Amino acid sequence: MNVIEIFSSIEGEGTRQGYLCTFVRLYGCNLRCSYCDTPYSYEGGEYTVIDVKEVAETVRAIGNKYVTITGGEPLLQESQVIELIKLLGEDYEFNIETNGSVIPTYRAENIFYTVDYKCPTSNEETKMKEEAFLNLHKNDVVKFVVGSIEDLQRTYEFIKTHDIQAHIYLSPSYQEITAREIVEFMKDNNMQDVRVQLQIHKYIWDVNERGV
Template sequence: MNDVMKTTCRVNEIFYSVQGESTWAGERCVFVRLTGCHLRCHYCDTEYAFREGTAMTIEEIAAEVDRIGNGCDLVEVTGGEPLLQKSAATLMKVLCDQGKTVMVETSGACDISVCDSRVIRIMDLKSPGSGEVDRNDWANIAKLSQQDEVKFVLCDRADYEWARDVIAEHQLDQKVKAVLISAAGEMAGTNEIKGVAGLDPKVLTEWVLEDGLNVRMQVQMHKVIWDPMLRGV
């Protein structure tokens, strides 16, 4: 176990906040944001995680989670794309072994089967409007369980219809705990991110109601509470 605890991950930030999305929204949570992402979604709001980070041992990460968490046992490993780092799977297993409830926020572009069976996988399937739809690994669908959640961030009507068809084709609402759907916020372009005009959540909600879609509408709660550009929340 000592050798495992000396395994390193490249960490962008570790912070204590409330869960802003998923069925766990509103719960206290410690976030471990890992460095690196191979996708460049047009609406990405964590570009700073592409390269910024420091190597930390799993022992150091676990200690920091305990130090800042004020007794909180809910932990989310996120990114960037956390599953790009092979050591992320080891980190999550150690946190589970320590009695934490562990979630991972991951794209649909990485193999989710590397996660310990106790880890709650929140898989973000990339829509056409993200610019990364071709990166989805559709083999992941068969690997989902009833404790997992699937997330769609949608940019326009075409994205909505695409998501609606994917949900129906794969019966996603029957495979997982919840199918999450949200509207992309307006995002300015940068050297690496194309940016998006954004989608009105009210309009998206009306489409969902009209179709009777079996999904959970969500907004990013942390961006309502705090400045949307603030880190560490």
């Protein structure tokens, strides 16, 4: 696997927010979002090629039962990701964070997907694959990262016109829109069964700090 870092922290967002979690960050991404907060995940070639068995040993040594596989775009290394999940087995619960341009296919009882929808301010909305959002399960998560009222309007339209079975979160793009603006939009548009979230790791550590 092309690995940038493996570390223990807390899950900063989503359904496991606040829980201890081991992160496996993989190198490489097929998108270039305007607000990307991990450009080191695809720039500069600063990664280490590590055997999947060694990655599994590192995860076991850390000892957290929750594991998040992220990037970059981890599904660019899907076969290795599946191998890692099978090696670690049922003692772990896996969250695979993917960017909406790749359709998740692998399923197991102990994994769920967090799928980002890239709104207009990302400059990558045209890369979104509808099927990636329509084949999700009730334990999966769809995250709309919003940076403007236009993004919120696009989110509202998408939710209204698609049958999304997963949890739905609205997350403000850092310092581009306030959580208050998002909440007011939700109230004005009666957005039931949608949750606003803040990335709490950015309030605990410096926003540019790695390994957190």
